[in-house]
Amino acid sequence: MGVFDLTGRKALVTGGAQGLGEGMARALATAGAHVVVADVQDDLAKEVATSLGEGHGSVHLDVTDDAGWESAVADAAGQLGGLDVLVNNAGVEITSLVVDLDPDEVRRMLEVNLLGTALGLKHAFRAMRPGGIAGQGGAVVNVASVAATIAFPGIAVYSATKSGVDRLTRVAAMESGKLGYGVRVNCIYPGLVPTAMGMGLAQDVTRIGLFPSVEEAVGAVVGLTPAGRLGEVADMADAVVFLASDAARFVTGAGLPVDGGMGM
Template sequence: MTQIDLTGRRALVTGGAQGLGEGMARALAAAGARVVVADLQDDLGPKVAESLGDGHGFVHLDVTDDDSWGAAVGRATGILGGLDIVVNNAGVEITSLIVDLDPAAVRKQLEVNLLGTALGIKHAFRAMREQKSGVVINVASVAATIAFPGIAVYSATKSGVDRLTRVAAMESGKLGYGVRVNCLYPGLVPTAMGAGLANDVARIGLFGSPEEAVGAVVELTPSGRLGEVADMADAVVFLASDAARFINGAGLPVDGGMGM
């Protein structure tokens, strides 16, 4: 999305070592922002940051840990000289029928997807409120708006991300922080997570094969295809830009119409 200029903006992207997060980090950098990739993957993350060029960086981050957030944001602001954009992208999906739910898997999704996003908003606000400007973009999912079998807990956590987004935007406004908070609802993208979901819903008997599961998703999508990483990354660049300056507390579907 080269027509949007984010030169001078400073961004942190969680889960930026691969998949959607990597694509978002690359798109922000291509638009002119300096980017810190934040991830648990200390092998992949630095390589992504290095490939972005000079002025970018990597920080280790466990999004479920408050102290890790504090340290990561401190290091990121040291690298960048401040912080203007936080993309709370890190997430996990563990497929299961409700009758087979594993409490440990439920807790993991709650902690990464919901607690991780809440802590990301907390530390973004603390880093940005004095400058009275900034943008937080939370990554929810089309799963927050549809009833797709096998992903009940994931869907619930992503619905929670939507509510967190809206309340956070209101708090920011009421307290005069000047930070916009929005979220996007990606459709299914054939990243490692998306491919894993197709395999998993077939494995537990909801579809005859992964290909059948993908076909069902496409059938539900008016645009007639799966999403691409670039579709989601371009939406993040837009929400981070001044072109979205009066968009606040909103959820942007980037799902080809699947969740309408």
């Protein structure tokens, strides 16, 4: 078995019905893992799981719901015969200038991006640690953002939540090690990818007057990126496969920039 071969691994991907999450689910499956796609969009999640072929499945999951997490992890482990990889990908971004912040929108980002990731860690640990329903250890990959490492206008709260994901990752990795859970915990910092969410951000920063056009907003991001281009879904998905694989067997508590150098 090669170090990037995930044959026999059982993975749960949140927000897996579209965008980066779908790409991550597909990459894990291509590497040999059996994947359960978790999302609030049940029909889309089922479509993705079906397209992956036999041995994959889907579950309904609102990542802000503690009981929902318990049920989804148990369901996924039952479908797969275990669980040893969790990708905490589900997230939302609501663009706003600081002077125009809406408390409800702030709470929404805090709940999905930060609480959702924290609950994922909680239930992954409970399932994967010795004595859990899976009990063989494993790997958690949290999806932060380059927004956690740069100051880009219009995304103050989103940036704060993704910085929080970084801190959760590092403390959770330490707890797992100290308590003998056998679960590695890492995160990635994706750069801007032209998914629906990524292009929505470009449109929003234009709408609120930060850039004169969507093209100039995208150009500004590319201009900040030494690699000279936007990210691709495959760039982010391959990084997740790496962190889930034996190639990263001595990597935990780390944040991996996958941003073309934007955040350095």
